[in-house]
Amino acid sequence: MANTPLPPNPLLGRRTVLKGLLGASALAAVPGLAACGSGGSAGDGKTVGFGSNYSDAVPREGIAGVLDTFKQQNGLEVKINTKDHETYQQQINNYLQGKPDDVWSWFAGYRMRFFASKGLAGDLTELWKTIGDNFTPAQKEAATGSDGKQYFVPFYSYPWAVFYRPSIWKQRGYTVPKTFDELIALGTKMRSDGIVPMAVGQKNGWPQLGTFDQLNLRTNGYDFHVSLMAGKEDWQGKKVRDVFDNWKRMLPLYQENPLGREWQEAAQTIQQGKGGMMIVGSQQIGQQMKNELNDLDFFAFPEINPTYGTDTVEAPIDGFMLAKKPGNEDGARKLLTYLASPAAQLAYLKTDPVTIAASGKADTSGYNELQKKCVKFVAEAKHITQFLDRDTDPRFANDAAINGINAFLTNPNDVNTVLKGMADQAKNIFTG
Structure with a gap:
């Protein structure tokens, strides 16, 4: 990799890898970087910090409903820290080097491997022994870092x-x-x-x-x-x-x-x-x-x-990762286990009916025709790529x-x- 980061492009949008991935030196002049993290959980074992880029109205409503159900079922509070897409991605490097939330939303593939290789993500290999049967080998591959360990929990996909x-x-x-x-x-x-x-x-x-x-x-x-x-x-x-x-x-x-x-x-x-x-x-x-x-x-x-x-x-895969040193590790792992479940993913899709659950165990009978076609389209593919x-x-x-x-x-x-x-x-x- 080159030693000096390239200058940011003014045309970057919500899905582009923004300058946040280029290194702290590229971010020093950007105001407000330290504000991105909430400092994880309260450290009381009763709260889980959740960093979210689900800022548009529909996905924001959907993920809030999922987390409310988790709270009801597990008795744990979830402190949601939402940032708009561009701000989240601009600040992600400093956010992860500071005090990130216990669980944070991110993307499969190279983006996941980038932070895993930098030691800025928690190892989820043991968790995958519990949740792995929800996902295909291709999805596990997309959740695996360069060291062969898993660092990512798939949540939804879209072709x-x-x-x-x-x-x-x-x-x-x-x-x-x-x-x-x-x-x-x-x-x-x-x-x-x-x-x-x-x-x-x-x-x-x-x-x-x-x-x-x-x-x-x-x-x-x-x-x-x-x-x-x-x-x-x-x-x-x-x-x-x-x-x-x-x-x-x-x-x-x-x-x-x-x-x-x-x-x-x-x-x-x-x-x-x-x-x-x-x-x-x-x-x-x-x-x-x-x-x-x-x-x-x-x-x-x-x-x-x-x-x-x-x-x-x-067919890009969106999902979640674990902080390197979460304030409430036990609660964070419980939340990630829930987010890997068909129930959580289908609950989210009730307000976002244009994506498909990552879990292969999700009941598709309630899908609209577009979603059903998306499932078939992805399932029949010989190869799946993320996005350039x-x-x-x-x-x-x-x-x-x-x-x-x-x-x-x-x-x-x-x-x-x-x-x-x-x-x-x-x-x-x-x-x-």
Whole structure:
């Protein structure tokens, strides 16, 4: 890893690995960092501190209800310390080096491993002996640090795919494309019909990272994608150039001025029937279209290379971690055990019906049709990825990936400059 952190990107959004992961030196000038932690529990054995980034109204209500039930069942108070998404992620490094809450919300994959490797998370390996049968081997892998120990409890997941409104498609006679060529042809037809083929909002910085993932997975397959994210492949090589060549074919389908539009605005284009498709997560678009869930559907990003087909699904996992030195360790472990249960996860989904429980034991009979399809979609995947900003070094996602992709969207004919910049930064980060 490089010794000097890269400068923060002004376009970072709620799911991007923010500058909080880059090290304390990158955070020194940010005001209010010390205020993020509540100092864990009261230390009386009766209270558990809970650090939360569930700041939007719907998820905040959902997690509060889950924790209320835990209190009723266990006789323990839960002191909730909620911060908005961006503040939480900006302050996370100092928060964990100070006096963090006993249990704190975070993400599977590289983000989890990053703090585990820094000694800033509690070991949950013993807990997994109790809760492990709730989860699949792939989920356990996503909860496992570089040292082979578990540090994470999965709570919910949601797939990324191509979302659309069936009622609009039925009116127009559109059918789901099975190949990339069919996707381009469909988008071209939508444009001639006066519909925005692909709703896009990139002002937040992170959304188009997901489109890169889809294109790379379909063009080059899971193994190459994982290797590229680990800094083991050449960003200037033919395989990456092929991804951007395919992407250039999609750009005529894009909503105008994507860099000036937030993803929520793009989702509203679908909601209003003005847009035909959007590459996004079920959680994001579902929360924007909670009143239209019965008229929201999706399909896997179509096949590009028959060798790989559509065998990989991107499905980020959100969950919880344990403080390195919790004030109430016994209570914290009881809370994490509860959060791993189907009951807790299903209770949360009552107010957030656009994600799916991580536990494989969760009863899906009460799921809406969108959730049922999400479960099947993820279960049938040969491979599951998290998301670019969760699957690679945070400094690369923060600077090289976002700036490179934004530069490409601004001037797609200057791919050579874009890829050279990304390759140079990858070399510095992964071998420096």
